[in-house]
Amino acid sequence: MKFNMGRALIGLLFIIVLAGCGRGGTNQLVEGKVNVVTSFYPIYEFASAIGGEDANVINLLPTGVEPHEWTPRSNDIITASKAQLFFYNGAGLEGWVPSFLKGLSQDSKVKTVEVSKGIPLIEAGEGADGHDHSAGASNANEPEAHEMDPHTWVSPKSAMQIAKNIKDSYVLVDPAHKAGYKSRYDKLAEQLNKLDAKFTSVLAKxxxxxxxxxxxxxxxxxxxxxxxxxxxxxxxxxxxxxxxxxxxxxxxxxxxxxxxxxxxxxxxxxxxxxxxxxxxxxxxxxxxxxxxxxxxxxxxxxxxxxxxxxxxxxxxxxx
Missing domain, CATH: 3.40.50.1980 (Nitrogenase molybdenum iron protein domain)
Incomplete structure (x- = not known):
């Protein structure tokens, strides 16, 4: 039997494509799972941990990129349009979100969730004592009126609320797998609680x-x-x-x-x-x-x- 190199290569490429789809590779939607799009890394990590095998989580922000000035591509809007959940931090971090949401396809059923909801926000310039300690805060490039600090996730205590919002959203769109989401959320919440307790204890001293x-x-x-x-x-x-x-x-x-x-x-x-x-x-x-x-x-x-x-x-x- 004569070996056909061309056919073998086509067959190999087909297998690789199938494997990529099975893994839910970069920006690949997966049938039969809750497809989730996240705006940047911490949300991606928490959404992946809570979603487990029931979810396919796609992170928009590439590795090594700082999120403040990043903007999505048209392909990202197409992917989000077909997903079930879109998680973003909010509190002013992702300035591109309003136009991104307007760009979603008209038949999109994606539920958008601002995961920082419920966290008491800090107004720009407030330190632990409520005073402005930012050298750049008075810079003309920085808006003065009611700009909120978006960096909610940097505190384990605040990150607990983010995790809860993510869990509640999963349960809302996929109640059939509620037990799994709750179990994985409980595990993540325990980790965050331990980290919070450690920060509290150590920094108090x-x-x-x-x-x-x-x-x-x-x-x-x-x-x-x-x-x-x-x-x-x-x-x-x-x-x-x-x-x-x-x-x-x-x-x-x-x-x-x-x-x-x-x-x-x-x-x-x-x-x-x-x-x-x-x-x-x-x-x-x-x-x-x-x-x-x-x-x-x-x-x-x-x-x-x-x-x-x-x-x-x-x-x-x-x-």
Whole structure:
């Protein structure tokens, strides 16, 4: 029997395509499961954990991309139109959502859920003591009127409400699998409760309570665990601070005997390192868990491993 190389290659490609569909590969909808589209990483992780084998979860934001300035493509709108659930953070994080929702097909039955609903929101500039500690907050690029801090998930305590909203949404669209969703939610809630208890216990014992961060992403973490953030930039990591803001922050670093300036891995660390250099202190990572870097993805990091690393770095900085 003569071997036909062309047919063999076509057959192999067909098998690969089928395998991709079976896995629910990137942006692939899966028949017989609740198809869920999420706006960025933390929601994707929680939705995947709670959905389990009953759900196919597609994350819009690519690995290594910072979510504040990202916008979806037309293919993303098509995918969301055919899904059963669309989870987004809300509170002003995803500025593209209103036009995205208007772009959904007219026959779409997707249920859209703002997962931060129910979390008491922080107004822009509020630290743990209710005062503005963001150097970039007064920048002209930052809206002044009633801008809310969208970084709800960075606190394990607030993340519990996000998880509950996701669970309730699954049960609403797929009541037949309610028991599975509740069981997996209970497991995730237990993890979040343990993490919350650890943050509460450990941070209550630190000598210092002031942190200097690259952008104002840690308001909920600070509010829930008794800390105060001083941010180089405002709520958006691309808001450039003024020279006088940096001078004021330099004074804070020296007056409060701060030893570390925190930076993030998905945005430039230039300003954080500049401030650290000028004040003679060191830098450390404090991760807002807005997404995974390619290295973190390879390391199989997740919300819990990154938050544990955050806690260890906070302990070091607040001694």
């Amino acid at each position: 630190t000598n210092k309570k002031e942190i200097v961060v690259s952008h104002q992403a840690f308001g909920y973490l600070c509010r829930d665990y008794g800390l105060t953030q001083h941010a180089i930039m405002g709520l958006s990591p691309d808001a450039e601070p003024r020279a006088q803001d940096i001078i004021e922050l330099s004074k804070v670093v020296k007056q409060d005997n701060i030893k570390y300036i925190f930076f993030e891995e998905l945005v430039s660390d230039k300003l954080a390192r500049t401030l650290a250099g000028e004040t003679g202190v060191q830098t450390l990572v404090l991760n807002p868990v807005e997404g995974l870097t390619k290295q973190e993805e390879q390391n199989k990091d997740n919300y819990f491993t990154l938050m544990e690393k955050n806690l260890q770095n906070l302990i070091l900085a607040l001694q």
